[in-house]
Amino acid sequence: MIRRFSSRITVPSVASKLVQRSLSGAARNGKLFDKILIANRGEIACRVIRTAKRLGIQTVAVYSDADKSAEHVRLADESFYLGPSPASQSYLLGAKIIEACKATGAQAVHPGYGFLSENLNFCELCEKANVVFIGPPPGAIRAMGSKSESKTIMIAAGVPVTPGYHGDDNSDETLLKEARKVGWPLMIKAVAGGGGKGMRTVLDEASFLESLRSCRRESLKSFGDDAVLLEKLVLNPRHVELQIFGDTFGHVVHLLERDCSVQRRHQKVLEEAPAHSLDPVVRKAMGDAAVACAKAVGYVGAGTVEFLVDPVTQDFYFCEMNTRLQVEHPVTEMVTGLDLVELQLRVASGQPLAITQEEVISRSKGCAVEARIYAENPQNDFLPASGKLMHLRTPLQSVLCQEDGVRVDSGVVAGNTVSTFYDPMIAKLIAFADTRPEALAKLERALRCYQVAGLANNIDFLVKVVRHPGFATEVADTGFFSRHMTEILSSLSNPAVSGYGEHTSFGVASFLEAQKQPIGSGLWSGADVGADGASATADWRNQRARTRHLKVSHPVGGSTSALSVAVSGADSIHISATVTPSATAAHGSHVQKVDHKCVVKSKSLVAQSNDEQHADFSVWDNVIEINGRVVSGTTSIYTNKVNGNKTVDVWINGSIGESASHYQFTLPATSFAADGASSSNTMAVSPMPGKIIQVVVKEGATVKKGDPVAILEAMKMEHVVYAPCGGVVKVFCTEGSTVSEGTKLAEVVPAAAAAK
Numbered sequence: 001m002i003r004r005f006s007s008r009i010t011v012p013s014v015a016s017k018l019v020q021r022s023l024s025g026a027a028r029n030g031k032l033f034d035k036i037l038i039a040n041r042g043e044i045a046c047r048v049i050r051t052a053k054r055l056g057i058q059t060v061a062v063y064s065d066a067d068k069s070a071e072h073v074r075l076a077d078e079s080f081y082l083g084p085s086p087a088s089q090s091y092l093l094g095a096k097i098i099e100a101c102k103a104t105g106a107q108a109v110h111p112g113y114g115f116l117s118e119n120l121n122f123c124e125l126c127e128k129a130n131v132v133f134i135g136p137p138p139g140a141i142r143a144m145g146s147k148s149e150s151k152t153i154m155i156a157a158g159v160p161v162t163p164g165y166h167g168d169d170n171s172d173e174t175l176l177k178e179a180r181k182v183g184w185p186l187m188i189k190a191v192a193g194g195g196g197k198g199m200r201t202v203l204d205e206a207s208f209l210e211s212l213r214s215c216r217r218e219s220l221k222s223f224g225d226d227a228v229l230l231e232k233l234v235l236n237p238r239h240v241e242l243q244i245f246g247d248t249f250g251h252v253v254h255l256l257e258r259d260c261s262v263q264r265r266h267q268k269v270l271e272e273a274p275a276h277s278l279d280p281v282v283r284k285a286m287g288d289a290a291v292a293c294a295k296a297v298g299y300v301g302a303g304t305v306e307f308l309v310d311p312v313t314q315d316f317y318f319c320e321m322n323t324r325l326q327v328e329h330p331v332t333e334m335v336t337g338l339d340l341v342e343l344q345l346r347v348a349s350g351q352p353l354a355i356t357q358e359e360v361i362s363r364s365k366g367c368a369v370e371a372r373i374y375a376e377n378p379q380n381d382f383l384p385a386s387g388k389l390m391h392l393r394t395p396l397q398s399v400l401c402q403e404d405g406v407r408v409d410s411g412v413v414a415g416n417t418v419s420t421f422y423d424p425m426i427a428k429l430i431a432f433a434d435t436r437p438e439a440l441a442k443l444e445r446a447l448r449c450y451q452v453a454g455l456a457n458n459i460d461f462l463v464k465v466v467r468h469p470g471f472a473t474e475v476a477d478t479g480f481f482s483r484h485m486t487e488i489l490s491s492l493s494n495p496a497v498s499g500y501g502e503h504t505s506f507g508v509a510s511f512l513e514a515q516k517q518p519i520g521s522g523l524w525s526g527a528d529v530g531a532d533g534a535s536a537t538a539d540w541r542n543q544r545a546r547t548r549h550l551k552v553s554h555p556v557g558g559s560t561s562a563l564s565v566a567v568s569g570a571d572s573i574h575i576s577a578t579v580t581p582s583a584t585a586a587h588g589s590h591v592q593k594v595d596h597k598c599v600v601k602s603k604s605l606v607a608q609s610n611d612e613q614h615a616d617f618s619v620w621d622n623v624i625e626i627n628g629r630v631v632s633g634t635t636s637i638y639t640n641k642v643n644g645n646k647t648v649d650v651w652i653n654g655s656i657g658e659s660a661s662h663y664q665f666t667l668p669a670t671s672f673a674a675d676g677a678s679s680s681n682t683m684a685v686s687p688m689p690g691k692i693i694q695v696v697v698k699e700g701a702t703v704k705k706g707d708p709v710a711i712l713e714a715m716k717m718e719h720v721v722y723a724p725c726g727g728v729v730k731v732f733c734t735e736g737s738t739v740s741e742g743t744k745l746a747e748v749v750p751a752a753a754a755a756k
Contacts, residue, residue, distance in 0.1 A: 040112030042411035045072035064090035108132035164231035190219035196266035236479030242290035271328035334368035377456035390454030405432040448661035453636035510635035690714030
């Protein structure tokens with residue numbers, strides 16, 4: 001059954017008071033602003049600045065301590081310091097931002113997304129200060145900012161909503177009672193939530209109260225409000241959203257739909273426009289419903305109406321409305337040819353929308369797909385990473401991927417630091433083509449050419465997702481990762497990726513080439529060991545024939561390789577490798593022998609550094625002949641200042657199909673001896689920098705393996721640290737303390753040892 005929605009709508013009384021189309025702040029006569037302030041950071045701030053510059057509008061950036069050298073500060077005409085790094089002391093200070101507007105003469109504020117973009121108090125503060133808020137009027141934010149109120153308005157407007165509880169009584173007892181009425185499974189959602197935060201899936205009553213408390217904590221920290229609502233869980237729906245736009249003259253259009261179904265923990269991973277294989281009748285009905293939704297609240301500016309689509313019946317349900325520009329807006333821009341930021345600026349200046357619904361539909365063409373590139377580790381439960389970007393090269397900087405229809409929206413460049421204080425996004429990569437298969441192929445090529453070193457990232461993971469038949473050829477839904485995650489992660493650990501191969505020899509040969517460069521004390525921080533145990537560093541630089549012994553550790557798959565490297569002449573390297581897989585390797589436990597004769601055909605040093613403040617690193621573009629086959633690619637080599645290990649990242653040009661394009665391995669520090677004896681796995685350590693918000697166990701308590709030890713807050717999310725084994729706990733951390741990656745939080749002493 002396909003739900004049909006009538007676009008004929010009578011604005012209900014509950015919403016009629018909200019129909020106020022005057023913009024907050026100073027009235028405009030249609031003349032574009034002379035100067036605006038962007039109350040945000042990162043890629044969205046850079047995105048807004050670029051359009052403003054094209055329109056001749058001056059820009060003011062704001063920044064915190066962590067962002068003093070950030071790209072958005074460099075791009076803006078002026079900048080204003082807000083305060084310390086935590087968002088609560090900088091980017092969330094509405095009064096400080098108004099102060100910045102007054103100090104710089106900015107006539108309007110663009111809030112971007114996140115931070116204050118949907119904050120009603122800030123919007124009203126702008127209005128009082130006679131500063132234009134580039135977004136919807138306060139009434140629309142008030143109505144749509146509350147998930148419960150917005151659903152009430154939509155029900156009155158005849159827009160279908162998901163069954164659930166949206167009442168004011170938020171006591172645990174009432175919510176549990178209402179949850180039983182809704183039935184399991186269900187969703188707990190923060191009333192003021194968004195961006196995937198403050199959401200919990202509850203499968204049964206036994207886990208309800210703990211999920212409720214966790215959801216409240218996260219909601220309070222993220223939005224300053226711990227009120228929640230309950231919704232019946234539609235199993236594996238499609239997540240389809242409509243981009244809408246309204247002006248101050250009552251004109252509202254939708255700019256087609258986006259499919260954002262490929263999500264992990266409610267965070268979007270891939271987005272595309274238009275929605276793949278969406279029934280035309282459903283598409284028309286959803287567009288009508290989205291426009292009606294916007295008109296019901298007197299909407300002005302850019303907004304997004306999100307729907308859940310039942311994959312069986314094709315019925316759709318209103319989910320929420322985001323009263324701001326969305327992260328994924330570039331895919332809409334690519335298929336419509338419209339600059340949404342420009343439209344925002346023109347509408348906020350008092351100009352009417354210069355496009356009709358019919359014109360939007362007639363001018364739209366092709367397919368655009370966006371992938372979100374994050375500093376996170378897919379092999380470690382996608383834990384966010386922070387630190388310096390030692391090397392970063394986008395597809396637009398690669399001679400192999402300079403093709404039309406590839407777009408990079410980013411707020412970082414090589415040498416920048418991804419901070420623990422904010423979202424760990426590195427970039428959004430967008431590909432556009434006439435057809436969906438062409439767009440996906442272009443996105444895959446661009447991902448393979450995107451080079452990031454120094455931080456764990458999800459690029460290789462994204463390549464696997466884009467190639468997966470469940471996305472590439474089938475209609476994906478929100479259950480995509482629950483069905484395919486194990487398979488995708490396993491494919492990252494296959495022998496072709498994690499074992500020894502040409503890519504390893506390519507990286508080792510590039511590393512040896514790097515040691516020839518007389519930069520300060522050299523890239524090799526310790527004495528290398530030759531076959532006779534003597535230092536070989538000087539010999540290598542003098543290019544005397546020499547045999548060296550190295551060890552390579554492959555972080556994915558756990559194999560190690562003992563190398564015998566014979567150097568003869570300036571550019572000839574003979575590598576003999578004995579590869580020992582880990583005991584748990586899925587691809588077998590046999591010892592592998594590899595023999596590679598390498599000749600360096602050409603070499604180009606791209607970047608290098610060797611100082612006390614930053615880790616030693618170098619980046620090379622090389623062409624190396626390996627056993628007669630010419631291989632070209634890029635190698636990044638940098639030193640881990642904590643343990644002295646060399647991390648080598650290799651990107652092989654021209655990789656296609658299931659073959660990987662990116663590889664990483666480690667050269668252990670100094671003498672390349674076997675890894676130091678490690679203690680048995682009894683330590684519960686911090687997986688990333690963050691703040692301890694709860695110590696779950698007490699000193700001397702007895703725990704089982706997998707019991708929660710502490711809860712860490714990092715990257716605006718909660719992360720539970722579990723006991724690595726069973727035994728008696730020694731606690732080393734305190735609530736409220738800030739910890740770095742690898743900090744020992746607790747030790748679990750096995751019961752037998754504790755009794756001694």
